[in-house]
Amino acid sequence: MSKNTSKHLDGFLRKIVPSVSLLTHNFFFKCFANMADLPTKIIVPEFRNLPPNHLRIRIGVGNRIFSNQMRYLNTYSFWMYCLSEGYITLNSSIIDIGCGCGRYAHPLRDYEFKQSRFTGRYLGVDIDQEQLKWCSENFDAQRFRFVHSTHASKSYNTTGSSQSMTLPKEDQSVDFVFSSSLLTHLLETELRNYLQETFRVLKPGGHMLMTCFCLDYPPATMGSRHTFSHAIGNSRVETLEVPEAAVAYTEAFFLETAKNIGFKSARIIGVVPNTDEIQSIFLAEK
Ligand SMILES: C[S@@+](CC[C@H](N)C(=O)[O-])C[C@H]1O[C@@H](n2cnc3c(N)ncnc32)[C@H](O)[C@@H]1O
Numbered sequence: 001m002s003k004n005t006s007k008h009l010d011g012f013l014r015k016i017v018p019s020v021s022l023l024t025h026n027f028f029f030k031c032f033a034n035m036a037d038l039p040t041k042i043i044v045p046e047f048r049n050l051p052p053n054h055l056r057i058r059i060g061v062g063n064r065i066f067s068n069q070m071r072y073l074n075t076y077s078f079w080m081y082c083l084s085e086g087y088i089t090l091n092s093s094i095i096d097i098g099c100g101c102g103r104y105a106h107p108l109r110d111y112e113f114k115q116s117r118f119t120g121r122y123l124g125v126d127i128d129q130e131q132l133k134w135c136s137e138n139f140d141a142q143r144f145r146f147v148h149s150t151h152a153s154k155s156y157n158t159t160g161s162s163q164s165m166t167l168p169k170e171d172q173s174v175d176f177v178f179s180s181s182l183l184t185h186l187l188e189t190e191l192r193n194y195l196q197e198t199f200r201v202l203k204p205g206g207h208m209l210m211t212c213f214c215l216d217y218p219p220a221t222m223g224s225r226h227t228f229s230h231a232i233g234n235s236r237v238e239t240l241e242v243p244e245a246a247v248a249y250t251e252a253f254f255l256e257t258a259k260n261i262g263f264k265s266a267r268i269i270g271v272v273p274n275t276d277e278i279q280s281i282f283l284a285e286k
Pocket residue numbers: 058059060097098099100101103104125126127128131149151152153156179180181182185186190
């Protein structure tokens with residue numbers, strides 16, 4: 001298929017289905033996705049304890065329906081990076097906002113890092129009760145806790161009711177707050193709410209790391225899958241129908257917001273050109 005045909009087909013599909021996450025709530029789609037997952041579960045024992053396929057599809061791992069298992073499992077290197085940068089120790093208190101079905105939590109539950117295990121505390125926050133239920137049933141309560149946020153989102157939680165959420169942690173009690181592909185679904189009010197809450201709960205010197213769509217470092221999909229052609233306040237969205245389906249901001253907005261909240265320093269690490277990485281990193285230190 002030529003690049004142009006694929007671009008038109010992708011654009012056409014996204015017009016019909018502006019948010020794949022919404023589709024995963026459909027009963028027939030769920031059945032289809034979970035049936036399609038059965039053969040690999042039978043063949044590969046390591047895949048048997050993964051969350052159901054419709055939950056993995058909902059969090060968009062590699063945007064793949066049939067072969068997303070390795071994309072779900074490949075987050076170990078993220079923690080090695082955080083350890084090597086000194087953002088965490090194995091005894092840290094960590095918050096993962098928009099934790100989904102535990103893609104970033106599972107290495108801390110299952111793996112050793114240089115012969116030591118994670119002994120800290122991990123708090124996952126999400127608006128999706130089905131994801132939270134799966135996580136609560138599959139992670140030990142001693143180290144992992146999962147809580148519901150009441151934020152509304154047309155893309156992820158059509159029943160949510162608020163734009164503000166208080167993270168259930170004391171001021172200055174957390175070492176590291178991160179999110180993967182959460183800011184890419186947040187409009188300005190919710191985004192500011194989480195950044196302010198992050199600042200409040202972080203210990204002085206603690207770090208925040210959040211992946212994002214940054215307009216100054218356009219994703220490789222810009223011009224095809226992503227155009228961010230509609231403005232809502234400071235955000236640029238893909239579709240006004242489901243604005244939270246994909247949201248981008250400028251580097252200046254991110255840095256100014258972090259500065260106004262009080263972070264000591266902040267920077268954007270842009271996507272590496274010519275890779276299949278599409279999100280930048282918004283990093284800040286309290
Ligand atoms: C693209 S998925 C990423 C999930 C996970 N971070 C990962 O990388 O596997 C986005 C997640 O953010 C959650 N989410 C969306 N809006 C949210 C909000 N306002 N507050 C908390 N979670 C939210 C969704 O329910 C979903 O689980």
